[in-house]
Amino acid sequence: MRPQILFPLFADIDTLKGVGPRVRPALSKIAGPLVRDVAFTLPHNLVQRRRMTAASAIEGEVGVFEIQIDQHIPNRKPGQPYKVRGFDDTGWVHLVYFKTYGDSLLKSLPVGARRVISGKVERYGSEVQIPHPDYAVLPEKASDLPLIEAVYPAGGGLSSRQVRRFALEALAQTPALPEWQDPAWRARQGWSGWRDALEAAHHPQTMADLEPAAPARRRLAFDEMLAHQLALAQRKRARRRLAAPVITPGPLSAALEAALPFDLTGAQTRAVSEIRADLTSGARMGRLLQGDVGSGKTAVALLAMASAIDSGFQAALMAPTEILARQHHTNLAPLFADVGIDCVLLVGRDKGAARLRALSGLADGSTPVVVGTHALFQEAVTFANLGLAIVDEQHRFGVAQRNQLQAKAGSGEGGAHLLTMSATPIPRTLELTQYGDLDVSRLDEKPPGRQPITTSALPMDRMEAVLERLGQVIQTGAQAYWICPLVAENVEVDLASAEARAVALKARFGDRVGLVHGQMPGAEREGVMAAFAANELSLLVATTVVEVGVDVPNATIMIIEQAERFGLAQLHQLRGRVGRGSGKSACVLLYDPPLTQVAQARLEVVRSTEDGFLIAEQDWAMRGGGDPLGLRQAGLPAYRFADPVAHRDLLLAAADDARLQLARDPDFSSERGRALWVLGELFDWKPDRAERAD
Ligand code: ADP
Numbered sequence: 001m002r003p004q005i006l007f008p009l010f011a012d013i014d015t016l017k018g019v020g021p022r023v024r025p026a027l028s029k030i031a032g033p034l035v036r037d038v039a040f041t042l043p044h045n046l047v048q049r050r051r052m053t054a055a056s057a058i059e060g061e062v063g064v065f066e067i068q069i070d071q072h073i074p075n076r077k078p079g080q081p082y083k084v085r086g087f088d089d090t091g092w093v094h095l096v097y098f099k100t101y102g103d104s105l106l107k108s109l110p111v112g113a114r115r116v117i118s119g120k121v122e123r124y125g126s127e128v129q130i131p132h133p134d135y136a137v138l139p140e141k142a143s144d145l146p147l148i149e150a151v152y153p154a155g156g157g158l159s160s161r162q163v164r165r166f167a168l169e170a171l172a173q174t175p176a177l178p179e180w181q182d183p184a185w186r187a188r189q190g191w192s193g194w195r196d197a198l199e200a201a202h203h204p205q206t207m208a209d210l211e212p213a214a215p216a217r218r219r220l221a222f223d224e225m226l227a228h229q230l231a232l233a234q235r236k237r238a239r240r241r242l243a244a245p246v247i248t249p250g251p252l253s254a255a256l257e258a259a260l261p262f263d264l265t266g267a268q269t270r271a272v273s274e275i276r277a278d279l280t281s282g283a284r285m286g287r288l289l290q291g292d293v294g295s296g297k298t299a300v301a302l303l304a305m306a307s308a309i310d311s312g313f314q315a316a317l318m319a320p321t322e323i324l325a326r327q328h329h330t331n332l333a334p335l336f337a338d339v340g341i342d343c344v345l346l347v348g349r350d351k352g353a354a355r356l357r358a359l360s361g362l363a364d365g366s367t368p369v370v371v372g373t374h375a376l377f378q379e380a381v382t383f384a385n386l387g388l389a390i391v392d393e394q395h396r397f398g399v400a401q402r403n404q405l406q407a408k409a410g411s412g413e414g415g416a417h418l419l420t421m422s423a424t425p426i427p428r429t430l431e432l433t434q435y436g437d438l439d440v441s442r443l444d445e446k447p448p449g450r451q452p453i454t455t456s457a458l459p460m461d462r463m464e465a466v467l468e469r470l471g472q473v474i475q476t477g478a479q480a481y482w483i484c485p486l487v488a489e490n491v492e493v494d495l496a497s498a499e500a501r502a503v504a505l506k507a508r509f510g511d512r513v514g515l516v517h518g519q520m521p522g523a524e525r526e527g528v529m530a531a532f533a534a535n536e537l538s539l540l541v542a543t544t545v546v547e548v549g550v551d552v553p554n555a556t557i558m559i560i561e562q563a564e565r566f567g568l569a570q571l572h573q574l575r576g577r578v579g580r581g582s583g584k585s586a587c588v589l590l591y592d593p594p595l596t597q598v599a600q601a602r603l604e605v606v607r608s609t610e611d612g613f614l615i616a617e618q619d620w621a622m623r624g625g626g627d628p629l630g631l632r633q634a635g636l637p638a639y640r641f642a643d644p645v646a647h648r649d650l651l652l653a654a655a656d657d658a659r660l661q662l663a664r665d666p667d668f669s670s671e672r673g674r675a676l677w678v679l680g681e682l683f684d685w686k687p688d689r690a691e692r693a694d
């Protein structure tokens with residue numbers, strides 16, 4: 001239940017003075033529906049005003065002048081400004097208006113009157129001009145005119161100044177709250193109390209006060225991330241308290257492990273034992289297996305499924321596309337068959353008798369393993385005793401599909417264990433914000449014997465040389481990808497150039513050139529991909545659709561056109577499509593010069609390493625504090641105060657703090673626990689804001 005102390009903050013914004021039916025929608029859009037949301041809307045800029053005279057006016061700064069109005073100079077032609085001339089002891093000051101004319105100005109700035117005006121100074125020849133002054137007040141009201149004014153987000157007809165007024169009123173209604181931070185930690189940071197920090201954030205004195213590094217902003221950011229981490233930690237704890245089947249490896253696991261044509265890497269062995277520990281614990285597993293493309297996640301999944309079957313349960317593996325599901329089935333079914341286990345495939349397109357057979361086998365428990373697409377978790381499918389659900393490339397699934405899966409796997413007592421797998425290595429900080437409620441295993445070691453991929457970056461004018469080399473390699477029977485960018489803002493143009501590229505390559509290399517792109521119907525797309533996988537095509541021109549884990553070991557060349565337009569992680573993923581077989585592989589990053597410094601740095605990172613975790617960390621570091629778009633793409637929660645890049649040190653501390661709290665005082669009954677409860681309620685305990693944002 002929400003603590004009473006928070007009631008004023010959870011009141012509707014229409015309780016703020018001046019917020020009626022007309023203002024409410026605009027304010028709600030800018031801030032949110034609650035007083036809390038308005039109090040949490042911080043200024044993003046600062047106007048600093050300085051007293052000036054006509055003689056001392058500094059161009060580009062915001063000046064405050066006390067002048068006497070001398071003359072109105074109406075514009076002679078449309079498009080010319082209307083001017084009001086004034087003077088002080090040192091010279092003339094011209095107020096310049098482009099859209100306001102005549103009467104209203106004559107009334108507010110009558111000739112002979114004295115006014116204190118403020119605005120950004122421009123010089124036009126020798127003339128001091130103030131275009132559209134932001135204040136023009138009577139001299140006795142000069143104190144109304146703040147020398148430092150915080151600028152708030154505006155919109156929907158609300159000016160920054162109005163929003164500021166509402167924000168300050170919301171702030172006035174904000175109570176001081178019990179201190180939820182560990183006293184020693186807070187002392188070390190030198191932070192003020194929460195209420196004072198919020199107050200300070202609304203009253204910046206210098207530009208530095210607006211920076212993420214400002215102490216008040218850091219404190220607010222830490223509190224927000226702490227609330228989020230507490231929510232994630234609670235969810236993790238709740239899951240661990242759910243009973244789940246006890247699954248122990250037996251003879252089947254041993255036989256399958258022995259049948260693998262390779263020894264597990266150290267990282268695979270570690271992951272397998274972490275998973276086994278979860279499966280035997282009797283508590284519900286919720287684990288993320290993170291590992292770069294080619295790190296060998298499938299073998300880990302296989303052994304986990306084997307344990308489930310050993311203990312008399314069913315296991316299901318779900319992939320995001322039909323082609324991936326088929327590929328998994330092709331790889332896994334023979335291994336299972338060798339030990340006498342039937343592994344069926346279930347994809348959306350299946351119809352008729354085969355589908356019915358698969359469904360009844362799952363329903364009566366006679367089929368122990370199934371591989372499929374999300375068709376697996378649709379209504380018609382029932383499992384006799386599903387013990388383990390595995391989701392490959394889990395980030396490819398939408399929220400709805402993930403929820404369906406969860407429901408099918410059983411959310412109550414006795415539900416299935418869940419293992420999710422991701423081939424997108426992410427930095428620790430991102431892992432904490434996105435998957436703080438999961439346990440994580442990392443495959444940070446590649447299977448032995450992989451040949452390094454030779455990566456080079458070349459400007460577009462080297463295209464002819466690239467084509468010549470490509471022709472030679474194709475002659476020898478190798479296959480190649482040619483990737484063209486396709487971005488949402490630019491679909492038509494990008495599509496046209498991908499198609500044009502395919503036409504040009506066909507003209508040069510003939511029929512064994514195919515094209516796939518995201519706008520094609522799914523079946524057609526998968527048809528082309530399948531033809532490439534079957535080596536009926538030598539060269540596959542593609543927009544980024546090939547990112548989705550297809551495995552064509554014979555493909556050894558990856559050419560990425562306009563590589564400067566791709567993100568680091570994306571380039572790494574794309575490159576991961578080659579270097580999967582025994583042949584020597586190459587990746588060519590073709591770019592359109594001149595490169596920006598950032599683009600150059602990005603290409604250099606990809607060129608210099610194949611370590612996905614390292615690339616992810618670099619990617620993260622290069623984003624700096626800005627790029628909200630990139631952050632959203634990364635699936636970050638919609639924080640109000642925190643910037644997980646700028647505040648990453650605090651994020652790690654908040655995660656540790658939350659973990660400790662749950663271990664020491666899981667019921668939030670100590671004094672600090674009760675204060676933390678208030679913090680959680682203040683932020684609504686929403687661990688899944690990230691999911692709801694997309
Ligand atoms: P991903 O992590 O991308 O799903 P896969 O599981 O598809 O990777 O494995 C990639 C390739 O590496 C497969 O051909 C697989 O057989 C092989 N592989 C996996 N583990 C090992 C290992 N320990 N030693 C040698 N090869 C391995």
Ligand code: MG
Nearest residue numbers: 297298392549
């Ligand atoms: Mg895989």
